[in-house]
Amino acid sequence: MKPTIRSPLVRFYLWLGRRWMTFVRVLDGAHSGVWLGVLSRAQLEAVDELHYHGSATYNGDAHNLRGLMDWEETAISGYFENRTRLLVLAAGGGREVLALERRGFQVDGFECNPTLVEFAGGFLPRQGVTGTVRLLPRDTTPPAAGYDGVIMGWGSYMLIAGRARRIEMLRRLRAMIPDGAPLLLSFFTKPDQLTRLRMEYRVAKGIRRMLRREPPELGDDLIPVYVHRFHEAEIEAEMREAGFRLACYEPEGRRAHDAGWAVGIAEPVPGS
Incomplete structure (x- = not known):
């Protein structure tokens, strides 16, 4: 039996819901791509060092005894x-x-x-x-x-x-x-990450080209430290x-x- 509800607002809500997560992944990828492009390799290494310096997990007995x-x-x-x-x-x-x-x-x-x-x-x-x-x-x-x-x-x-x-x-x-x-x-x-990673790669590649830096690779990511998937x-x-x-x-x-x-x-x- 076909649905009888014809409300445009209801249809729009369902349509938007199906596309929302794609939009979020693209937006998140663009945000990470900006920083992946702007930060130098030395700065990315500094992010990594500071991140783990403040980690109670890796600097604690519980994790290291597991x-x-x-x-x-x-x-x-x-x-x-x-x-x-x-x-x-x-x-x-x-x-x-x-x-x-x-x-x-x-x-x-x-x-x-x-x-x-x-x-x-x-x-x-x-x-x-x-x-x-x-x-x-x-x-x-x-x-x-x-x-x-x-x-x-x-x-x-x-x-x-x-x-x-x-x-x-x-x-x-x-x-x-x-x-x-x-x-x-x-x-x-890389499961379920390609939409985000592709946007991140495109944005970072453009910025690095302008800054005359080594190009990124598809799969490079910030989470917040640099990783390659x-x-x-x-x-x-x-x-x-x-x-x-x-x-x-x-x-x-x-x-x-x-x-x-x-x-x-x-x-x-x-x-x-």
Whole structure:
């Protein structure tokens, strides 16, 4: 039976409701795009540092005592169980270092945020573990090698701005580990975000062109810190160019800390 209500206002209300969320995503994308275009890379890094400096979550015992998340447990059990010495980058306040050492691994942690390093320096000894979190400049790797597995801490891969920088980071990590060693990355993916991300990209691209800056990538986002959202083909391609074979890929889950994640396996270096 066809509806008998012909009120133009009712029809307009329903029409507008169906389009409201699209409008909100576009408007939010334009707002973020302005700031993504205006803020320099150094300023975006300052946003990141200030954001985590004021975070009671990452600077508190409760978060760092929670152990591995479900998806981390899956990745570690599936690909790291026969490994001994692990490198954890973006180790934050020490959550991963503590959980992994309690599972029997030897762990070296590194972090670029001085506030988080300071917290870890007090937190980890209180837990009776020998693993440490040391200060390391952003987007760099430690000088030591001898690791047989690498973990980039929760979501940290997406904080590296620019495809070339991410691949260079992975190449340096590949040089530190033997053939067959695993690498775990985690990141946000792109479901239900494309309308917003496309607007954000267009606005930021125009502003950066006027300012003669490096262009953004589709997938760059501010939440409020800079992140890059991925799809599987991007992760696979970046790993392959850096010398890793994509062994597992899982998209972002629905819970607060259910990042997308991927495991790469270090491939033999040609000519070695």
